[in-house]
Amino acid sequence: MTRLADRYELRRVVGRGGMGRVWAARDVWSGREVAVKTALPGEGGALRREAALAAAVDHPGVVDVHDVGHDGVTAYLVMELVDGPDLAAVLDDGPVPPTEAMRIGHGVADALAAVHGAGVVHADVKPANVVLTDDTVVLVDFGVAAASQDDAGPVTFGTAPYMAPEQVASAPATPASDVYALGCLLTATLTGRPPFTADSPTEVLQHHVRASAPRLRELLPDVPARLDDLVARMLDKDPAARCSAAEVRDLLAELREEPVLPATPLRSVRDRASRLDPDATRPILELLQLPSAA
Structure with missing residues (x-):
C-alpha cells in the first residue's frame, strides 16, 4: 500500500481529473478517513491554489481541506472524504424525484452563496462535483476555481454541458457563471438531461452561446411556474x-x-439506486425512506 509523507495510506482510486487522481485514504496519524488528490509533476502550485480557495469557505456544503504538501515529486491535497455517491452516478439512469431535486438544488445554491460570499468562483459546477450524503449536499473539486477578483486572465475551464456562454467565449468566470451551471444542473436533475445536448462537445458549446435554452416546462410539463421562471433566469x-x-x-x-411537484415512482428510484454501490447509495435510500433493494 502506497503511503505519502509517511502519513497517508492510499487505498483506492475514487476519481480522476486533469491534474491526477483522487484516492480514498487513511491518515495514520489521526486514524481519520480522508480523500487525497495526487498531482502530476509540476502541478503542486495548482494544488496549493485549490487548497487556499476551498479553505477560504467555511460551510458544511463545501468540502473541507486538511493538508497540502509534497512527497518527493508527488504533490498532494488532503480533504475530507465525503461518504456518498456523486450526482452524476445517481443521474446515470435518469432524473430523481422532484422533491429530492429541490433538496439537491437548494444545497448547491446554499454552498455557492457561501463560496461567492468568500470571493471565490467555483467555475465547474456539474453533477460529478456534487456529492450526496445522508443529510448534506457537498460541493467538491475547486481545481479550476478562481478568486472573483483575479485578473490573471480568463478562466476557460469547465464541462461542456454545464459551461456558461461567457466561459465559452473565453471571458472570466464569475458568480453568474456558477448560477448558469447550476441552472443546467437543476435541469438535468429534474429531467434527466441538461439543457443542451449534441453529438460533440463543440456543438454543445455553440448551443450555449447561440441557442435559446428550452423552458423547463417543455421538458417537464407539470413543473411549477415559479421554478420554470427561476431556471429560465x-x-x-x-x-x-x-x-x-x-x-x-x-x-x-x-x-x-x-x-x-409531480411525483416520480419511488420504486424506480430504488431500482436505479440498487444498481449503484450499496454502501454509497444507502444514505439516499434512507433519506427517501425507501427499503433497501437487498
Missing part, C-alpha cells in the same frame, strides 16, 4: 440578468415547502 445569456446563488437558494427553499 438562471440560463439567461446575459450574466447580469441572472439571479444570485442566494436568490436561487431562497426561492428553492420556498418551493420545497409547496406540495405541488
